[in-house]
Amino acid sequence: MACLADHAAGAQTAMVRGTAQATQGLYATLACLAAWAGIGHNATMTDCDFSSDEASNAFTLTPIGRIASDYPDKFGIPRQPGLASAARATLTLTPPFDDPLAVRGLEAFSHLWLTFVFHQSPTRWTPLVRPPRLGGNAKHGVFATRSTHRPNRLGLSLVELVKVDTRDGVTLHLRGHDLVDGTPVLDIKPYLAWAEALPEARSGFAPAPPPSLPVTFSAAAETRLLARRDGDSLRELIRQVLAQDPRPAYHKNAQNSSERRYGVRLRDVDVRFYPITTNGIDSMHVEDIVVASSPA
Amino acid sequence: MACLADHAAGAQTAMVRGTAQATQGLYATLACLAAWAGIGHNATMTDCDFSSDEASNAFTLTPIGRIASDYPDKFGIPRQPGLASAARATLTLTPPFDDPLAVRGLEAFSHLWLTFVFHQSPTRWTPLVRPPRLGGNAKHGVFATRSTHRPNRLGLSLVELVKVDTRDGVTLHLRGHDLVDGTPVLDIKPYLAWAEALPEARSGFAPAPPPSLPVTFSAAAETRLLARRDGDSLRELIRQVLAQDPRPAYHKNAQNSSERRYGVRLRDVDVRFYPITTNGIDSMHVEDIVVASSPA
Numbered sequence: 396m397a398c399l400a401d402h403a404a405g406a407q408t409a410m411v412r413g414t415a416q417a418t419q420g421l422y423a424t425l426a427c428l429a430a431w432a433g434i435g436h437n438a439t440m441t442d443c444d445f446s447s448d449e450a451s452n453a454f455t456l457t458p459i460g461r462i463a464s465d466y467p468d469k470f471g472i473p474r475q476p477g478l479a480s481a482a483r484a485t486l487t488l489t490p491p492f493d494d495p496l497a498v499r500g501l502e503a504f505s506h507l508w509l510t511f512v513f514h515q516s517p518t519r520w521t522p523l524v525r526p527p528r529l530g531g532n533a534k535h536g537v538f539a540t541r542s543t544h545r546p547n548r549l550g551l552s553l554v555e556l557v558k559v560d561t562r563d564g565v566t567l568h569l570r571g572h573d574l575v576d577g578t579p580v581l582d583i584k585p586y587l588a589w590a591e592a593l594p595e596a597r598s599g600f601a602p603a604p605p606p607s608l609p610v611t612f613s614a615a616a617e618t619r620l621l622a623r624r625d626g627d628s629l630r631e632l633i634r635q636v637l638a639q640d641p642r643p644a645y646h647k648n649a650q651n652s653s654e655r656r657y658g659v660r661l662r663d664v665d666v667r668f669y670p671i672t673t674n675g676i677d678s679m680h681v682e683d684i685v686v687a688s689s690p691a
Numbered sequence: 692m693a694c695l696a697d698h699a700a701g702a703q704t705a706m707v708r709g710t711a712q713a714t715q716g717l718y719a720t721l722a723c724l725a726a727w728a729g730i731g732h733n734a735t736m737t738d739c740d741f742s743s744d745e746a747s748n749a750f751t752l753t754p755i756g757r758i759a760s761d762y763p764d765k766f767g768i769p770r771q772p773g774l775a776s777a778a779r780a781t782l783t784l785t786p787p788f789d790d791p792l793a794v795r796g797l798e799a800f801s802h803l804w805l806t807f808v809f810h811q812s813p814t815r816w817t818p819l820v821r822p823p824r825l826g827g828n829a830k831h832g833v834f835a836t837r838s839t840h841r842p843n844r845l846g847l848s849l850v851e852l853v854k855v856d857t858r859d860g861v862t863l864h865l866r867g868h869d870l871v872d873g874t875p876v877l878d879i880k881p882y883l884a885w886a887e888a889l890p891e892a893r894s895g896f897a898p899a900p901p902p903s904l905p906v907t908f909s910a911a912a913e914t915r916l917l918a919r920r921d922g923d924s925l926r927e928l929i930r931q932v933l934a935q936d937p938r939p940a941y942h943k944n945a946q947n948s949s950e951r952r953y954g955v956r957l958r959d960v961d962v963r964f965y966p967i968t969t970n971g972i973d974s975m976h977v978e979d980i981v982v983a984s985s986p987a
Contacts, residue, residue, distance in 0.1 A: 453753045454808055454875075456843045459834075475886040492842055496818035499832035503895030510806060510845055512750055522792035536795035538879040546788055547752045549806055549878040551847070553887055579750075582845040583834040586892050589900050590771040591849055594888040599799030604885050 458512070458579035459492040460565075465632060466575050467687070469515055471641040471659035473573055474527060474541070476552045478604065479635035480571040481628055484554075486580055488565040495561035498583075502559045506586035507569075511550045512579050513543040520546050528601050531644030539599065550578075553586060607638040609678040611671075619684040625662070629684075633666050637679040642670070656682070663687055754808070754875035755788035756861075761928060762871050763983070765811055767937040767955035769869055770823060770837070772848045774900065775931035776867040777924055780850075782876055784861040791857035794879075798855045802882035803865075807846045808875050809839040816842050824897050827940030835895065846874075849882060903934040905974040907967075915980040921958070925980075929962050933975040938966070952978070959983055 464484040466472050473479045486509070488497070501507075523534040524542040537545050558568040567583075610633070612620070620626040640647065641659055658665045667682045760780040762768050769775045782805070784793070797803075819830040820838040833841050854864040863879070906929070908916070916922040936943065937955055955962045963978045 453751050454844075454877075455749050455751050456845070457749045459842055475883065477886050494818040497832045498834050499819065499830070500835035500895060501832055503893065504835065505893035506889060508847060510847065522790040523795065534795070536793045536797055538794050539796035539800065539881055541880055541883070545878065546755055547877050548750075549752070551804060551806065551878075551880055553889070581750075581843050582841065582847075584837055584847060585835055585895055585897075586889065587771065587837070587897055588890055588892040588894045589898070590773050592888040592890040592892065593802060593849070593882065594884055594890065596882050596884040596888065597799065597801035598884045599796060599881055601881075601883055602885070 456581050458489065458581060459583070460486050460488040460580050462486055462511070462572075462574045462576065462578040462580060464572070464574050464576040464578070465662050466573075467660045467662075469575050471636050471661070472575060473636060473639045474605070476554050476571050476573040478639055479573070479632060480555070481631040481635050482570065482572055483557075483628070484569045484572045484574055486567040486569060486583070488567075490564075493564035495565055498559055498561065498565050498567070501556065501567075501583075501585065504556060504585040507554055507556050507567075508582075508584040508586060509550075509552045509554055509572075509574070509580050510582040510584075511552070511574065512581065513545075513548040513550050514577070514579055515575060516543040516548050518548065520544055525644075526600065527644055528605060530647070533600075535600065549581075550574075605639060608640055609676075610634045610637045610681065611678060612681045613683065616681040616684050619664075629662060629664070632661055633681060633684075636661060637666075637668055637681065640670075640677070640679070660687055752877050754785065754877060755879070756782050756784040756876050758782055758807070758868075758870045758872065758874040758876060760868070760870050760872040760874070761958050762869075763956045763958075765871050767932050767957070768871060769932060769935045770901070772850050772867050772869040774935055775869070775928060776851070777927040777931050778866065778868050779853075779924070780865045780868045780870055782863040782865060782879075784863075786860075789860035791861055794855055794857065794861055794863070797852065797863075797879075797881065800852060800881040803850055803852050803863075804878075804880040804882060805846075805848045805850055805868075805870070805876050806878040806880075807848070807870065808877065809841075809844040809846050810873070810875055811871060812839040812844050814844065816840055821940075822896065823940055824901060826943070829896075831896065845877075846870075901935060904936055905972075906930045906933045906977065907974060908977045909979065912977040912980050915960075925958060925960070928957055929977060929980075932957060933962075933964055933977065936966075936973070936975070956983055 462484050465482045473482075476482075487493075520537060521544065522537060524537050524540055524544055525531045525534055526540045526542065529535070541551075543550065552573055554572040554574075555570040556567060557570050560566040560568065612630070612633075620630050623629060636659060642657060646655065654669075656667060656669050658667050660666075663686055664684050665687050666684055668679050669682060671678050671680050758780050761778050769778075772778075783789075816833060817840065818833060820833050820836055820840055821827045821830055822836045822838065825831070837847075839846065848869055850868040850870075851866040852863060853866050856862040856864065908926070908929075916926050919925060932955060938953060942951065950965075952963060952965050955964070959982055960980050961983045962980055964975050965978060967974050967976050
């Protein structure tokens with residue numbers, strides 16, 4: 396059983412290698428075992444020896460918690476967290492990271508950095524992407540953008556900390572985020588204004604917030620909002636999200652753009668809206684707000 | 692061979708699980724194979740079926756490049772990147788991430804976020820840490836600090852981008868960093884001043900930069916600096932690093948603190964210094980600068 400034991404001990408080592416290497420490693424494990432069981436061709440104990448001093452090319456990271464969010468799916472999420480201050484989320488830490496001691500002192504910070512994984516994005520990446528800010532026409536290097544289609548799929552968001560709840564594990568109440576429901580979070584760090592607020596920094600093709608469109612509500616939509624306990628905050632969230640014009644870039648300049656109807660999911664509702672252009676000025680009109688029939 | 696093939700296909704899935712689960716998975720693989728080879732107890736094909744829709748608990752991340760730095764080892768590195776603007780580094784991207792297209796447009800940004808791994812820190816973490824800013828006495832939750840001893844060992848640094856060199860792969864020239872030589876980098880993102888410069892944010896126990904001490908140089912140290920081509924920038928780097936008082940917190944208040952000699956490695960030299968207290972005011976005195984005899 397020496398070979399089996401060696402492999403079990405080597406599993407931790409295998410985990411810090413790249414996926415390709417690990418796959419290779421598993422193949423080797425299988426080959427070794429098959430040989431050991433007398434069903435393969437020649438194999439010696441050397442085949443079963445995975446050395447742990449091999450340079451580790453990759454890192455295995457475990458989420459410390461998950462996001463529950465006002466955004467059930469990706470469509471409509473503003474492209475930076477500060478753009479929709481009404482967006483609420485909770486981050487619930489998962490064992491063994493849910494020790495209230497781990498967040499002691501956190502409430503003294505107004506803002507936090509969350510490092511997370513764009514878990515709904517494909518792992519495939521390309522060197523060039525089309526930032527929505529440039530109308531989807533110009534291509535930029537993926538590392539010169541905040542695109543979700545990036546190597547390692549890491550996201551970084553500056554969010555407002557509203558409350559730290561340690562009554563049952565750890566739940567952080569957040570505001571002004573841009574995270575889809577279920578997002579796995581890898582790290583929390585406090586924001587350090589003296590080190591990280593650089594208002595004079597040059598910000599390339601995104602030197603200022605994107606333009607914000609006016610948003611109007613139909614009488615039907617207003618009636619729905621008035622009937623809800625969270626009507627005021629939902630109205631504000633809808634306004635902030637639609638003001639960013641969540642339509643795909645290639646729809647915005649289309650001839651028939653004002654004839655299309657769109658829907659965006661926020662909290663438990665579908666918000667149905669369409670663009671209006673009056674005297675060359677775009678605005679967004681909320682036609683109706685209906686409770687979503689199925690989970691996103 | 693169906694079982695073998697299933698496992699090979701399942702290897703990618705196994706890699707996105709946590710280490711514990713992966714170890715468990717490997718055990719299961721071994722048990723399945725042993726059974727399949729007729730050497731274990733009862734096993735059915737079900738034992739060999741690792742479904743890919745299982746919740747993925749971990750992520751495997753591959754460094755996109757490595758840092759070459761003015762800081763050969765950890766001791767002395769300022770605790771935020773902006774504190775030593777003279778500190779230089781290069782980030783060289785590694786294949787397949789070294790495509791010049793991936794950084795197209797990056798030069799339009801003055802500052803970048805680097806997400807990296809504190810690869811010299813232990814993987815073990817504790818919920819409470821002692822921030823050096825508080826003299827090493829008070830304990831704070833690890834997520835309320837920027838401590839390197841954290842789950843997933845992720846670091847986040849705001850650095851100044853000096854130059855993008857794409858003549859042979861991709862090398863970024865950086866300034867004002869806090870990264871030890873060899874640091875593996877997982878992501879590069881442009882700094883967005885309009886979204887990320889929040890000068891009014893409340894920054895808890897670290898509301899302002901740490902105090903900065905005066906630094907003096909002996910005649911011998913000045914002679915060494917004058918003989919070097921990089922003398923001016925090295926002098927500035929030494930000044931900025933020692934001004935932060937890199938001594939361990941428990942040395943600072945010790946009775947005999949001024950009798951101790953210290954050394955810090957910067958570029959290829961050992962900087963030998965000691966603290967001086969005159970009329971109750973601390974300063975740092977550089978006694979000598981010698982070329983380091985061995986790699987850090």
